[in-house]
Amino acid sequence: MSLNKAPRNNVFYRNQNWMYPRIERGEGIYLIGENGKRYIDGCSGSAVANIGHGNKEIAQFTKEHIERIAFTHLSRWTVDSIEKCAKRIASWCPEGLSHVYFVSGGSEATETAMKMARQYFVERDGKTNKWKIISKWNSYHGATLGSLSMTGTIGRRKIYDPLLASFPKISQFYHYRNPWGAKSLEETSILAAKELEMEILSQGQDNVAAFISEPVVGSAAPGCHPEKIYFDMVREICDKYDILFIMDEVMAGSGRTGKKMASDHFQAKPDILVVAKGLSSGYTPIGAAVCTTEVFETIMVKGSGNFIHGHTYAGNPLSCGIADKVMEIIERENYIENCAIQGEYLINKLDELYKYPIVGDIRGKGLMIGIEFVKDKETKEPFDSSVNVKGKITLNCLEEGLVPYPGGGSVDGVRGDHILLAPPINITREEVDLLYEKLETAIKKLSEQLF
Ligand SMILES: Cc1ncc(COP(=O)(O)O)c(C=O)c1O
Numbered sequence: 001m002s003l004n005k006a007p008r009n010n011v012f013y014r015n016q017n018w019m020y021p022r023i024e025r026g027e028g029i030y031l032i033g034e035n036g037k038r039y040i041d042g043c044s045g046s047a048v049a050n051i052g053h054g055n056k057e058i059a060q061f062t063k064e065h066i067e068r069i070a071f072t073h074l075s076r077w078t079v080d081s082i083e084k085c086a087k088r089i090a091s092w093c094p095e096g097l098s099h100v101y102f103v104s105g106g107s108e109a110t111e112t113a114m115k116m117a118r119q120y121f122v123e124r125d126g127k128t129n130k131w132k133i134i135s136k137w138n139s140y141h142g143a144t145l146g147s148l149s150m151t152g153t154i155g156r157r158k159i160y161d162p163l164l165a166s167f168p169k170i171s172q173f174y175h176y177r178n179p180w181g182a183k184s185l186e187e188t189s190i191l192a193a194k195e196l197e198m199e200i201l202s203q204g205q206d207n208v209a210a211f212i213s214e215p216v217v218g219s220a221a222p223g224c225h226p227e228k229i230y231f232d233m234v235r236e237i238c239d240k241y242d243i244l245f246i247m248d249e250v251m252a253g254s255g256r257t258g259k260k261m262a263s264d265h266f267q268a269k270p271d272i273l274v275v276a277k278g279l280s281s282g283y284t285p286i287g288a289a290v291c292t293t294e295v296f297e298t299i300m301v302k303g304s305g306n307f308i309h310g311h312t313y314a315g316n317p318l319s320c321g322i323a324d325k326v327m328e329i330i331e332r333e334n335y336i337e338n339c340a341i342q343g344e345y346l347i348n349k350l351d352e353l354y355k356y357p358i359v360g361d362i363r364g365k366g367l368m369i370g371i372e373f374v375k376d377k378e379t380k381e382p383f384d385s386s387v388n389v390k391g392k393i394t395l396n397c398l399e400e401g402l403v404p405y406p407g408g409g410s411v412d413g414v415r416g417d418h419i420l421l422a423p424p425i426n427i428t429r430e431e432v433d434l435l436y437e438k439l440e441t442a443i444k445k446l447s448e449q450l451f
Pocket residue numbers: 046105106107108110140141142143214218219248249250251252276277
């Protein structure tokens with residue numbers, strides 16, 4: 001039964017059990033409530049507001065762009081800002097990724113990648129069976145039916161299961177809870193990659209179009225990442241069995257992990273890379289699927305020349321212009337370098353939190369850091385979901401003036417509590433210290449509440 005805490009108005013809120021404090025405005029790393037309370041946006045919404053709130057340069061640019069041109073349909077026109085944005089995105093991607101298909105968000109981007117992979121094989125080989133996308137448990141790739149079919153978060157899938165495509169799932173590189181009893185991250189990385197080969201063999205390579213992975217896991221098991229060998233092996237396996245590799249950088253991309261794309265940490269070489277969220281820092285909805293020249297030319301030059309896909313707002317000049325401006329600011333202000341420096345500082349500082357009995361695991365890259373809570377550090381036993389640890393830590397943090405990104409279900413779809421820390425990547429050292437102080441107070445209080 002719902003707790004009916006949401007405000008009574010005409011909005012269909014996402015969760016009727018939440019009270020939705022009203023935000024008046026944003027300023028740098030802060031969200032400011034109508035009562036004047038200041039919250040450090042410790043998760044940038046959901047790893048979105050990468051350059052922080054209230055950026056005046058973006059506001060001015062947006063005004064001028066709207067006055068010049070706000071909308072044209074991508075099926076008929078091109079505009080300088082669309083081309084400029086595509087060029088800059090390609091320059092941020094690993095070498096070889098050259099053509100940018102614009103959409104309006106992350107789910108549209110992963111769904112586009114899925115269709116692109118399918119059409120690639122149809123155009124290349126004529127009639128083909130290749131259609132399955134192998135993905136992983138403890139992954140999130142979006143909420144639309146295609147992207148949800150690739151998603152491996154049980155809680156998000158369960159109710160829609162009858163509507164989903166039956167795509168195969170393998171284990172995540174979730175070292176803390178790896179199913180093989182692996183002692184090192186390298187071992188987990190190798191065993192997780194080997195599962196891909198086993199799954200391709202069991203499905204039959206002629207039925208598999210692509211494999212999709214996040215480089216650093218977002219909401220499903222925040223901060224988990226493999227060692228480089230994982231993506232080396234994935235590339236090798238995909239080449240061996242003629243399968244495309246899709247990298248989902250919706251959350252981890254766009255500077256969030258201290259590199260332009262998180263793929264760069266592993267020198268990963270995907271055939272299609274998807275971005276959204278931080279791409280525009282939340283100043284406008286936008287996403288993109290970026291493919292190699294081989295994929296582009298197979299469909300668009302040697303093939304039919306027509307990608308059977310499209311959304312009305314995809315590639316609108318305004319969103320492209322804003323995203324390009326955001327990337328320009330990030331480059332000019334060296335925010336990615338800042339992210340790497342502050343991320344390392346923060347994750348080292350967070351080590352101190354292991355003194356609390358409920359802090360089980362801390363992992364991440366750059367300013368994309370996950371903290372997992374446990375009932376028993378030795379056995380890694382999670383709290384029962386009825387204890388609502390993720391709800392409690394959220395309330396404690398908000399009380400301190402810090403916004404975390406809570407999540408759960410990483411153990412068995414229901415149990416397992418964690419938070420993601422992903423503050424704006426232009427956060428200063430002093431602001432990181434303040435964030436840490438607030439977080440530690442909230443965790444100390446949670447420990448006392450639970451034991
Ligand atoms: C890795 C990843 N892929 C895809 C998505 C879906 O993006 P959106 O919510 O913009 O549709 C998300 C959203 O959290 C994500 O984290």
